[in-house]
Amino acid sequence: xxxxxxxxxxxxxxxxxxxxxxxxxxxxxxxxxxxxxxxxxxxxxxxxxxxxxxxxxxxxxxxxxxxxxxxxxxxxxxxxxxxxxxxxxxxxxxxxxxxxxxxxxxxxxxxxxxxxxxxxxxxxxxxxxxxxx
Numbered sequence: 001x002x003x004x005x006x007x008x009x010x011x012x013x014x015x016x017x018x019x020x021x022x023x024x025x026x027x028x029x030x031x032x033x034x035x036x037x038x039x040x041x042x043x044x045x046x047x048x049x050x051x052x053x054x055x056x057x058x059x060x061x062x063x064x065x066x067x068x069x070x071x072x073x074x075x076x077x078x079x080x081x082x083x084x085x086x087x088x089x090x091x092x093x094x095x096x097x098x099x100x101x102x103x104x105x106x107x108x109x110x111x112x113x114x115x116x117x118x119x120x121x122x123x124x125x126x127x128x129x130x131x132x133x
Contacts, residue, residue, distance in 0.1 A: 029054060034093060034096075036051060038097055072089055
């Protein structure tokens with residue numbers, strides 16, 4: 001981030017590379033978990049599993065990885081003698097997701113600039129990776 005700030009001061013814009021995306025978030029299911037928790041204060045394991053259409057085992061493993069990274073917190077309790085896990089986004093998780101989304105936005109071209117007015121087609125070719133000079 002300090003490098004980006006220095007370049008911004010010099011008037012140069014620096015485009016991030018795909019390698020700068022947080023690999024902890026970039027996996028599909030982990031991104032789904034964080035995206036869900038960004039718009040919902042908390043959600044139960046069962047609701048999250050059903051929403052993301054995944055298996056218990058896969059959700060459990062990916063949620064545990066996010067918990068180990070400090071991105072989500074899991075509250076466990078018993079309800080009607082059944083275990084109930086509820087997940088919520090931590091402040092560190094929200095900051096990491098915000099940074100991830102900003103990096104992703106910086107990677108993408110300005111679609112308003114490259115689209116034909118009123119059309120869904122692109123006027124110019126978009127290179128998927130920045131050219132290296």
